């Protein structure tokens with residue numbers, strides 16, 4: 001049994017400690033907002049926060065996440081109020097298929113935590129997730145909007 | 150060769166299946182509970198149907214039926230706009246629902262074609278869906294008029310409200326829907342003039358965003374149901390090869406493993422409690438393959454075979470005028486070049502997957518497909534059951550790009566589920582499996598020969614395409630006398646789909662078909678991608694040889710093609726072609742027509758060392774009608790990301806008969822820092838209906854390639870550019 005604290009709630013799950021955190025979250029805990037895209041830390045679709053740090057959970061073993069506070073896309077809104085990044089995403093109609101967007105949003109939240117007023121260069125440097133739909137122009141605009149919200 | 154289990158077309162007999170179907174079968178109750186409020190694409194059709202496209206609930210909710218797939222391109226919202234427009238609906242009350250393919254069969258295919266590829270979702274269904282909206286409006290008005298005992302002609306509808314001006318009476322759609330549903334459905338109702346549109350034609354937001362920013366949108370990969378097991382699959386790495394043997398005992402004891410199964414002659418799967426357990430066991434499973442006869446094939450051997458096709462005899466002619474041989478012989482100047490375009494993987498961000506539940510008398514599938522009916526046919530064939538015992542429930546697609554018009558993942562999921570009757574099985578391909586055992590943008594080469602007269606006018610153009618036919622593999626029934634007409638996309642002499650846009654007196658475009666064993670498929674833009682690169686790069690080469698400006702050179706040949714010219718002029722004007730570019734910045738321009746739309750682009754780049762900086766792209770499209778300009782703008786910018794990813798970072802190479810690239814580390818995709826600024830010009834002329842999801846991808850690569858030539862004097866003719874040490878800066 002491994003205990004994971006996800007979105008403020010403890011989950012005891014029966015899983016091999018080497019299992020990537022992504023699959024424990026999706027299959028053992030049942031939160032499917034965090035996506036699988038590559039499994040090798042390339043695409044960022046699986047991004048969650050581990051103790052506040054944006055982490056590609058497909059390449060992060062469950063054993064390393066024990067005792068950590070994990071936040072997934074489902075835990076970003078507080079008391080039913082969307083995070084300002086989620087609001088900006090809605091306002092700018094960012095997602096196309098939307099499959100990468102959980103990861104994009106989690107990455108953007110961390111960026112704004114570290115750089116409350118990011119420049120375009122900051123966004124270029126920190127937003128490295130793949131979007132096969134190509135929503136980058138909308139993502140950039142939404143991050144600036146969230147920074148000014 | 151064709152290693153896909155052949156779909157038994159006779160199993161999909163629409164007429165016979167339509168007869169004896171009982172209404173109301175669908176999701177089992179347990180599955181409904183699992184989906185809960187996340188059933189964005191839930192298939193419980195609302196009652197109070199007004200025709201087949203609209204149903205209205207007593208609380209005024211407008212339920213619009215969408216059968217085309219939504220994969221991010223926005224057709225779901227666009228189609229709803231068209232219907233809501235004719236319905237005079239309150240847009241804030243609009244929701245969508247999905248009749249399953251079996252529902253369609255029950256109604257004798259009343260909802261028509263489910264296919265969403267070839268940029269056809271709107272352009273091929275606008276007429277009947279708008280008529281559906283208009284008919285529903287007339288029924289609602291009639292019901293209100295009946296209740297008020299006034300002539301329907303005295304009543305008007307707007308914003309989901311019906312008004313009888315003379316008496317001052319009003320009512321809402323929800324209040325009269327039940328009575329309206331009992332009225333006959335008017336046939337061929339008159340449609341609005343697009344000039345009067347209030348909902349269609351407007352840059353409205355998408356209908357499906359809310360669930361996507363909170364992680365609630367249910368994609369196929371997210372589907373779950375009680376008792377479900379997960380499967381990981383491995384195909385023979387060499388296409389056409391087979392499974393020889395595997396040692397199930399080696400992994401049967403691993404945690405969570407339930408069963409090791411041979412899926413078909415080419416693949417093996419492990420079924421386990423979770424997918425991660427299944428994949429871990431599959432990686433440990435010893436499998437012997439019979440790799441077949443293609444083990445020696447490589448990218449180099451394919452290239453050599455295609456090269457021979459550049460001069461071989463052929464009968465497959467796509468476009469011909471005058472006498473090219475004579476004109477070339479008499480040319481003041483002859484220009485020649487050979488181009489080639491590589492394989493590409495679709496690399497949908499959500500890898501292929503499907504969940505299947507099979508019992509002896511029923512088979513249900515939950516999946517994401519670009520063509521629900523094709524997925525349905527695959528499930529029928531694989532299950533061996535009659536159509537009325539099978540259904541496919543659609544979930545959201547994590548991109549499609551043409552890949553999800555192929556249903557082999559449905560076939561495979563059903564074949565696994567058949568070996569475990571009563572247990573729902575979710576089959577998910579790993580990224581590596583998706584990358585190495587997919588279907589690919591086909592490989593071709595092209596030899597172009599141009600003749601110029603002494604004034605630099607083009608007197609002849611010859612294009613010999615050598616290489617792979619998609620239709621020969623994917624739709625052999627669509628071949629014409631052994632030739633693949635789709636090879637000539639965008640190069641045809643005329644037609645509404647995609648016409649060659651230059652007036653050249655002597656022209657010969659033909660194809661020497663050579664089909665390597667790598668399975669080809671439709672990939673966003675399809676054959677327009679390489680045809681536009683070949684033609685538009687070479688037009689630039691001829692302009693250079695003639696010492697003329699590439700824009701002026703094109704314009705001389707385009708007087709008879711005002712729509713092609715219209716978009717070209719628009720990008721030239723916006724980019725400021727007649728004024729110098731900023732210091733160190735160079736421009737390229739091009740145009741093309743495909744999927745019914747006219748597109749052009751102008752790129753501004755600078756090149757330093759091996760780094761190409763794309764400063765700005767201006768792209769124009771004339772799609773005939775612009776149903777949602779905001780979504781079209783997104784499709785334009787995003788098609789550049791997809792097209793330029795393929796140009797710079799993509800390319801699938803073959804070694805020992807198998808695909809080399811396994812993941813996004815070797816098959817790259819443009820990220821934020823590499824994204825050029827794309828400005829779009831949407832210029833509908835409102836006299837035809839063209840596509841949107843694909844067309845602008847055609848002009849992405851040639852505009853940038855022509856700009857790179859302007860910057861460096863070097864013409865790149867083989868791709869991806871990473872192989873030539875050229876990167877995005």
Ligand code: FES
Nearest residue numbers: 037038039044058
């Ligand atoms: S799935 Fe983790 S980075 Fe791609």
Ligand code: FES
Nearest residue numbers: 098100131132133
């Ligand atoms: S929105 Fe589809 S992959 Fe990003």
